[in-house]
Amino acid sequence: MTGAAALAAALALALSIALLCARRIGTAAIICAIQALLSAAALAALRWQPAATALVAFALNGIALPLALLRVVHRPAMSPVIATRNGAVGFWLAVLMLSTLVVAAFTQARPSPASDSLVLGSSIVLLGLLLVAQRSHPLAPVLGLLSSQNGLLLVAGATPDLPLSARLVVILPLVPGLILANAWLRQ
Amino acid sequence: MIDPLPVVVIALPFASAAVLALVGSWRIGIWINAGSATLLLLLAALLPWHLHAPVPLLHIGAPETQLVLLTSLVAMTTSWFSRRDVPASLATRSLDRRRARLYHAACQALVGAILLAVLSDNLMLTWLALAIAIAAAAGVTGAVRSQAAATAASNLLLLCGVGLLIALLGTLLLHVAQEPHAATVRWSTLQSVPHHLPALHLACVFLLIGYGALAGVAPLHGWLPDAAAEGFAPGSIIVGALMVNAPLLVLLRLRAALNPNPGLPAAVLMALGLITLLLGACCLLASTDMRRTAAFAGMAQIGMIVVAIGIGGPAATFAGWLPMTLLALARASVLQCHGLPPTQLAAWTRTAGILALAILPLFALFLLAKAAVWLLLPLGVGVLLTSSALLARLPIPLPSVPVPRGGDLSEIAALAPIWLQLALVLLLVLAMPGPVVDWFNATAAR
Numbered sequence: 001m002t003g004a005a006a007l008a009a010a011l012a013l014a015l016s017i018a019l020l021c022a023r024r025i026g027t028a029a030i031i032c033a034i035q036a037l038l039s040a041a042a043l044a045a046l047r048w049q050p051a052a053t054a055l056v057a058f059a060l061n062g063i064a065l066p067l068a069l070l071r072v073v074h075r076p077a078m079s080p081v082i083a084t085r086n087g088a089v090g091f092w093l094a095v096l097m098l099s100t101l102v103v104a105a106f107t108q109a110r111p112s113p114a115s116d117s118l119v120l121g122s123s124i125v126l127l128g129l130l131l132v133a134q135r136s137h138p139l140a141p142v143l144g145l146l147s148s149q150n151g152l153l154l155v156a157g158a159t160p161d162l163p164l165s166a167r168l169v170v171i172l173p174l175v176p177g178l179i180l181a182n183a184w185l186r187q
Numbered sequence: 188m189i190d191p192l193p194v195v196v197i198a199l200p201f202a203s204a205a206v207l208a209l210v211g212s213w214r215i216g217i218w219i220n221a222g223s224a225t226l227l228l229l230l231a232a233l234l235p236w237h238l239h240a241p242v243p244l245l246h247i248g249a250p251e252t253q254l255v256l257l258t259s260l261v262a263m264t265t266s267w268f269s270r271r272d273v274p275a276s277l278a279t280r281s282l283d284r285r286r287a288r289l290y291h292a293a294c295q296a297l298v299g300a301i302l303l304a305v306l307s308d309n310l311m312l313t314w315l316a317l318a319i320a321i322a323a324a325a326g327v328t329g330a331v332r333s334q335a336a337a338t339a340a341s342n343l344l345l346l347c348g349v350g351l352l353i354a355l356l357g358t359l360l361l362h363v364a365q366e367p368h369a370a371t372v373r374w375s376t377l378q379s380v381p382h383h384l385p386a387l388h389l390a391c392v393f394l395l396i397g398y399g400a401l402a403g404v405a406p407l408h409g410w411l412p413d414a415a416a417e418g419f420a421p422g423s424i425i426v427g428a429l430m431v432n433a434p435l436l437v438l439l440r441l442r443a444a445l446n447p448n449p450g451l452p453a454a455v456l457m458a459l460g461l462i463t464l465l466l467g468a469c470c471l472l473a474s475t476d477m478r479r480t481a482a483f484a485g486m487a488q489i490g491m492i493v494v495a496i497g498i499g500g501p502a503a504t505f506a507g508w509l510p511m512t513l514l515a516l517a518r519a520s521v522l523q524c525h526g527l528p529p530t531q532l533a534a535w536t537r538t539a540g541i542l543a544l545a546i547l548p549l550f551a552l553f554l555l556a557k558a559a560v561w562l563l564l565p566l567g568v569g570v571l572l573t574s575s576a577l578l579a580r581l582p583i584p585l586p587s588v589p590v591p592r593g594g595d596l597s598e599i600a601a602l603a604p605i606w607l608q609l610a611l612v613l614l615l616v617l618a619m620p621g622p623v624v625d626w627f628n629a630t631a632a633r
Contacts, residue, residue, distance in 0.1 A: 118360075118363065122356065122360075125352065125353075125356050128352075129349060129352070129353070132345070132349060141345050141348075145348060145349070145352060148352050149352070151356075152352070152355055152356060152359065155356060155359045155360070156359055158363075159359050159362045159363055160362075160363070161362075162359070162362060163311075163371050165309075165311055165312075166311045166358075166359075166362070166371075169311050169314065169315055169355075170355070170359070174318050174351075175318065175348040175351050175352055176348075178318075178321070178322055178325075178344055178348060179344055179345060179348055182325065182340070182341055182344050186337060186341065
């Protein structure tokens with residue numbers, strides 16, 4: 001794994017933590033967009049082929065979905081503040097437990113040239129899912145799943161010889177897109 | 188030379204969905220839906236003569252063919268059942284023309300996606316097919332005009348979406364686990380390809396939790412009772428009785444790939460299965476609504492099937508795979524009784540359906556011989572609770588209660604598909620023909 005890719009992936013993980021602390025849905029959407037940019041940068045640094053897929057991933061995860069999310073947020077019925085479902089202590093304990101589990105599991109798993117990206121990506125996926133479970137805002141699932149999608153991009157970048165069809169499946173934010181479309185239609 | 192039959196079987200529901208999305212009349216939509224489902228069953232009936240046919244990206248094995256037959260049969264009976272239910276819902280204004288069109292198109296797309304997920308040999312294609320199935324299932328569930336149905340559809344999308352993302356992470360990790368790295372990971376070669384064991388176990392844990400969510404396995408099971416109870420009645424049959432089978436096949440394939448070192452993933456499977464069985468049984472005790480009762484009974488059964496897959500080996504897999512087939516038929520029969528006129532014939536049919544659901548947990552007795560000692564108590568408690576709760580809810584039509592005798596031609600036509608399904612359950616439980624036994628043995632030996 002190159003130094004640039006490692007730095008981008010580590011920053012993306014730091015943004016996952018920032019996302020968990022975000023209080024306003026607009027701020028969280030911007031954090032998700034920056035995280036998508038960092039994930040795409042890590043993919044480019046990992047020399048993902050074809051290089052255009054990293055650009056497409058950023059266009060979808062970093063521009064299209066956050067913009068659509070912001071449009072839904074600006075509707076009058078939608079609260080701009082994200083409430084926490086459970087207490088802060090339990091929440092941070094869950095973060096700590098997840099991080100420990102990921103590191104412990106991956107030190108057992110197969111070492112590969114890009115295993116750092118694999119560990120960082122998997123951590124981002126799980127922290128995104130934690131956001132889905134911990135926040136009670138109707139759009140929190142979209143944010144959490146979008147962040148998880150960014151983590152999956154890093155995992156895919158670290159997976160050797162991934163076929164083009166699989167790369168295309170990973171760069172499409174199908175699940176967060178579906179949840180957002182549902183939230184849009186229900187409003 | 189490519190065999191065209193499996194491709195036609197998958198393409199037909201998708202083509203019908205496209206046509207149904209364009210057809211404005213709900214009356215024509217009903218007939219296209221029923222005609223397409225009947226044609227699909229006829230084509231699927233030819234599939235056993237095309238086992239292991241060479242088709243790129245597809246694998247036509249014994250369990251896959253069995254699930255295609257089961258899916259197309261229940262889809263056919265449900266499409267004929269919705270001939271009665273769609274006009275009734277339009278009359279009560281719980282459906283309108285636009286929603287009826289959405290239901291018909293989503294229903295066919297859902298069946299097509301289930302068939303693609305079952306027959307696909309490529310892990311990514313299976314994932315993509317199940318993602319399409321989830322989207323279509325949300326459309327089918329939310330087709331009816333009610334807040335509860337919309338909430339059920341949102342729950343389904345959210346919980347199954349989380350499951351899909353976890354499964355995608357597991358699929359990527361499975362690529363990493365292969366030694367040497369292969370361009371594609373196939374279900375048909377998963378057992379024979381060497382893997383790095385700790386990496387394989389890690390990937391399998393994610394895959395089991397992810398696809399488990401789509402099968403209604405705890406802890407991401409919450410969508411299943413809501414979708415079955417609040418969604419549009421015919422749609423909830425396809426979602427509750429059929430959609431869960433494709434991820435269960437994935438669990439079976441993964442368990443086979445783990446032999447001879449099942450390790451942590453097998454333990455995870457058994458633990459998740461037990462939790463699902465006990466949770467389903469406890470919820471069943473508190474349930475009063477018939478559709479929710481059928482959903483919780485199904486959930487408990489799914490838990491038992493997952494325990495059987497986790498135990499592994501031909502006998503346990505047989506004891507899990509057969510109830511899975513029977514469960515789909517029995518649950519569809521109970522749900523198709525919903526909304527029938529209150530005649531004696533209909534009441535007896537409903538009673539027979541619930542009785543069929545109540546006897547299914549007894550298949551767990553075959554598991555007890557193979558199960559570890561620590562499994563015996565929770566498995567036995569779960570089975571007893573499920574069966575007794577269902578038997579306690581058995582609606583026996585007493586002669587003292589004045590109900591119309593029924594039996595006119597239209598009622599018999601409405602009940603005939605249910606009787607067909609219940610007759611199949613009876614045949615498979617009491618007098619399974621030799622070739623069918625061989626067929627199930629071939630599946631269990633995988």
